[in-house]
Amino acid sequence: MKYKAMSLGVALALAVPLAWGEASVEEYRAALADKDANPGLLTIDKGEILFKEKRGPKNASLEKCDFGLGAGKIKGAYAQMPRYFKDTNRVQDVESRLVTCMVKLQGFTEAEVKTHVFADQRSNEGNTDLEALTAYVAYQSNGMEINPPLKHPMEKETLSLGEALFWRRTGPMDFACSTCHAEDGKRIRLQPLLNVLNKKDIQATMGAWPTYRVSHGVVRTMEHRMWDCNWQMRTPDIDYGSPAAVALIAYLTHQASGGVYDLPGMKR
Amino acid sequence: MNIKLIIAAMLAATSMAAHAGKDMQALMDKAIAESFKPGEGQDLSRLKQDETQMLCSTSRNSPSPKDAEALMTREKATIQYPADGKLMGDWKQGEKLVKSGFGMRIGSIEPDPPAKQKGGNGGNCYACHAVDPKEVAAGNMGPSLTGYGKLRGQGEDIAKYTYEKLYNAQAFVACSNMPRLGHNGILKPAQIADITAYLLSSESPVNK
Secondary structure, three states: OHHHHHHHHHHHHHHHHHOOOHHHHHHHHHHHOOHHHOOHHHHHHHHHHHHHOOEOOOOEOOOOOEOOOOEOOOOOOHHHOOEEEOOOOEEEOHHHHHHHHHHHOOOOOHHHHOOOOOOOHHHOOOOOHHHHHHHHHHHOOOOOEOOOOOOOHHHHHHHHHHHHHHOOOEOOOOEOHHHHHOOOOOEEOOEEOOOOOOHHHHHHHHOOOOEEEOOOOEEEOHHHHHHHHHHHOOOOOEOOOOHHHHHHHHHHHHHOOOOEOOOOEEEO | OOHHHHHHHHHHHHHHHHHHHOOHHHHHHHHHHHHEOOOOOOOHHHHOOOHHHHHHHHOOOOOOHHHHHHHHHHHHOOOOOOOOOOOOOOHHHHHHHHHOOOOOOOOOOOOOOHHHHOOOOOOOHHHOOOOOOOOOOOOOOOOOOOOHHHHHOOOHHHHHHHHHHHHOHHHOOOOOOOOOOOOOOOOOHHHHHHHHHHHHOOOOHHHO
C-alpha cells in the first residue's frame, strides 16, 4: 500500500511538468480519483491509533470525546458539524472540538496542542497529530450526507457571520474569499477554482475534505484550507479553530448541505 | 398555558430577536479581533478595511450607482506618477514583474523568505490574465491582455489609461477584483511604468 502510494506520487510528480495540455491535466485528475491508492488512508490509520492511545497528563484516550452525538459517538458526527456545544458555549468544527477534548480529557494545554498544527510540506514532514486525528474522525462519516444542524441561535448566527466574512475584502490585495470563489469556470493560472455559490461544485469540494494534497504530500483539513487561503490573501495567520475560521467553515458546509462525504479526497 | 411558560416564551422570543437584529458589522469586527493573534511576522493592520473595501464587502461588489461614482472619484485621486513623469518605462523590466508572483505573504507559518524579499514584489499578472501568447499557464479571472498594444496603439492617452488602471483599478471599475497595485504599495510607480511599457511596446512579446 505504502509502496503503491509512493510510486503513484512519483509518477504524478514526473508526469505533470511534461505537458501542460488540457488532456494531460484531465488524466492527472483521473489518477487522483483512484481511492485505493490514496495515501490519506495511512494518515487515517495513524489518526485511529492516536485517538485510542492514552496520552497527555491525564493519561486518557479521546474515545470519550463528544462530537455532538454524545460521548464516544463518532460514527456520523463529522457529517453533523460544525455545531453548537453547550459545554464550551460556542459553535465548533471538528478541529476546534478535538482541541477541546485534548485539553479536557487528556490534560494538555491549548497552547501545547496548537504549537504546530500543520505539517510543513517544505521539509516533507508527515501529518501532525491534529491533522491525523481530524482525518480519522471525519472518515467515520464517509458515505454520509453533509447535514450540519441549524437549530440553535448561535448556529444561525455563525452561518450568517461566515457568509458575511466570505465577502469581506481586506489587506493589500483587496481580496475576499468571494474574489476567487463566486463564479463558475474561473482559474488561477491553470488551477480551476471552486464556485462556492454553485451547489454541485461546493458539495463535491466539501465532500472531499479532509483531502490528500499531492503537492504537499500530506492530508490537509478545512482549517488548513482557511489558513492557506488567508495566507494567499496576504492576511496574518488566521488562528486554528478561531471564530472566523469556524464561521467560514460553517458557511461552506451549509452551502454543501445534501452532498455526500467521499473520503479521503485527493487533490493537486 | 401558565404564566411561567408565557414568560419563558417571551424571553426566548426576545433573545432570538436580539440575535437577528445584531449588527453584522460588530459581529464581524469581534470575530476578526478574536481570530488573528499578534506576534512575530503578523501585521494586524492588514485586517482593517478602508472605506472602499468596506463598501465593496457590504454591497457584495455591487454598490449603488451613486456610491460607485463617489468610490471611483476617491480612488482616482490616489494615483501618483513616476518622479520623471514617464509613464512608459522599460518593457524588459516590466516582463519580469508580470511573471513574478512573489511578495507580501506574511505570518509565522510561511512568510516570504527574507533573501527573496530583496528582489521586491511581483505583479502576479498571470494568476488572472493571459499576457504573452507563449505562456500557456495563464489564469482567466481577468480579460486576456494578449496583443494589448497592437490593438490600442502606443499613444499618450492609452499609456495614461493603462498606467492609471494598473495603479488603481478601482478608479475605473468600482469594486473591481483587481488589486489596487500602486495604491496598496505592491508596486512602485516606476515599476508600473515598466509594466505599462510591456503591455504597449511594439517590441514586447505581448504584441508579437
